[in-house]
Amino acid sequence: MPTRSLSRELALLVLGQVPEQKAPSVADLSLDAVLDKALETLTQHWRESLDSSAADLEQAQQSLLDSELQQGLDSTHDSVRSHLRSSLTAAEQVLNGLSASLELPRLLLLGDQEQIRRGALERVQQVLNQRGAIDSRLDHVMEGWRLTRLPRIDRDILRLAVVDLESMGTPPPVAFNEAVELANRYSDEQGRRMINGVLRRFHDAKSSASA
Numbered sequence: 001m002p003t004r005s006l007s008r009e010l011a012l013l014v015l016g017q018v019p020e021q022k023a024p025s026v027a028d029l030s031l032d033a034v035l036d037k038a039l040e041t042l043t044q045h046w047r048e049s050l051d052s053s054a055a056d057l058e059q060a061q062q063s064l065l066d067s068e069l070q071q072g073l074d075s076t077h078d079s080v081r082s083h084l085r086s087s088l089t090a091a092e093q094v095l096n097g098l099s100a101s102l103e104l105p106r107l108l109l110l111g112d113q114e115q116i117r118r119g120a121l122e123r124v125q126q127v128l129n130q131r132g133a134i135d136s137r138l139d140h141v142m143e144g145w146r147l148t149r150l151p152r153i154d155r156d157i158l159r160l161a162v163v164d165l166e167s168m169g170t171p172p173p174v175a176f177n178e179a180v181e182l183a184n185r186y187s188d189e190q191g192r193r194m195i196n197g198v199l200r201r202f203h204d205a206k207s208s209a210s211a
Helices: 003-015 031-067 074-102 104-110 114-139 152-166 172-186 189-210
Strands: none
Touching: 003 114, 003 152, 003 172, 114 152, 114 189, 152 172, 152 189, 172 189
């Protein structure tokens, strides 16, 4: 994985542990301690999600068995098949998330590399220093939503993408793809679509303003 991508992912994990109301200085953050906490939080999240998916699968299986006793009711079969597909999709998302969580020890190790650490903390500092202005500009392209309504992880992915676009010299297609990749790893399908759409509108609005 490129150094830039690792730095961005580390920055996302650090931001997730920083209070939004009263953020400390980057100098006061212990990267190792923050990443350890992030690993614990994510592992617990995916454990709970996996338990929920397991319960959904059991319910779908029971519904499927019950439907076998009701021959000729196509609507019942359709409903069960739909429920089973949804449960399998949820389980797949959880397994993908578990895979991402299992890679975090690698990030903890790589966090000792100075270039990656420096890139991550630079991104965190940029977000913390400009968060109010970044959030205000993102709100203008939310189309009926407010940034505060999004999950924290999605807000931080968007903030990091804006920093990439405006402060790190990252080409827009690369910034978009990297943000979507982070959403694939740490958010969900709805979050991925939202992030992709918001960033493209943000870039279009910026381009129109500078034209």
